[in-house]
Amino acid sequence: MTDQPQTISRRAFAGYALLVGALAATRALGAPTLTAESPMGPFYPTGYAGEDDFDLTLLKGHRARALGDVIEVSGRVLDRLGNPVRGAKIELWQANAAGRYAHRNDRSAGPLDPNFQGVARLVTGASGEWRIRTIRPNFYGPRTRHIHFDVSGRAHRLMAQMYFPEDADRNATDALYRDLGSDAATSLARLEAPATYRWDIVLMDKV
Ligand SMILES: [Fe+2]
Structure with a gap:
């Protein structure tokens, strides 16, 4: 029993050392890499004045969902110190399952999908969180x-x-993706579960 205090003390020291190490690691990891800038296209x-909620696969009053694989994408908007950005505005747009945008500048042959929303506008919550349900866009050109x-x-x-991790071969042939160089990793979503992606967006902001 006499050596118990020393044992406890050693344990306490080990715990303290772990805590200090963890804090140092957190500090080292605390500054996330800024998400790479890409052209607007x-x-x-x-x-656009149509429906713009988080579910791009379903339009009010339509009985059918958009064509294509339904996927969920979520993430957080963070500032350059890794703090969540509450109230950030996100506008996103994408091609449909045939690789066609519902935009008059898109003269490609792929069919439009009258059940696909194509655009969403979101505002992040207290933890910087955002989420969409959409379809996997197709390649085009x-x-x-x-x-x-x-x-x-x-x-x-x-x-x-934002790019998809399963498309590594095709991504490697895409000029805009290649232009990102070593920053490409910041534009790549993470596959968390089947059809479920995670992508954090890191802004220059300091909140
Ligand atoms: Fe595009």
Whole structure:
């Protein structure tokens, strides 16, 4: 029994050392990498006044869902220190399952889908969280699959594109993806579960 206090003391010291180590690691990891900027592209939904809620697969009054694989994408908007950005505005737009945008500048042959919303506008909650239900966009022309994001925080606005991790071969042939260089990892969503993706967006903002 006499050596118990020493044992406890050693344990306490070990616990303290772990805590200090964990704090140092948190600090080192505390500054996330900024999400890479990407061009807006020719299909920004200028003047779009249609439905713009989080579910792009279902339009009010329509009986059928959009064509294509339904996927969920969620994430957080963070500032450059890793703090959540509450109230960030997100506008996103994408091609449909035939690789076609519902935009007059898109003259490609793929059919429009009258049941696909194509655009969503979101505002992040207290933890910077956002979420959409959509369909997996298709490739078009030289482009790999992607979703366009226009994100406005408190002091910074970011134009970005999100890519899919399963498309590594096709991504490698996409000029805009390749232009990102080593920053491409910041534009790649993470597959969390079948048809479920996670993508955090890190802005220059300091909240
Ligand atoms: Fe695009």
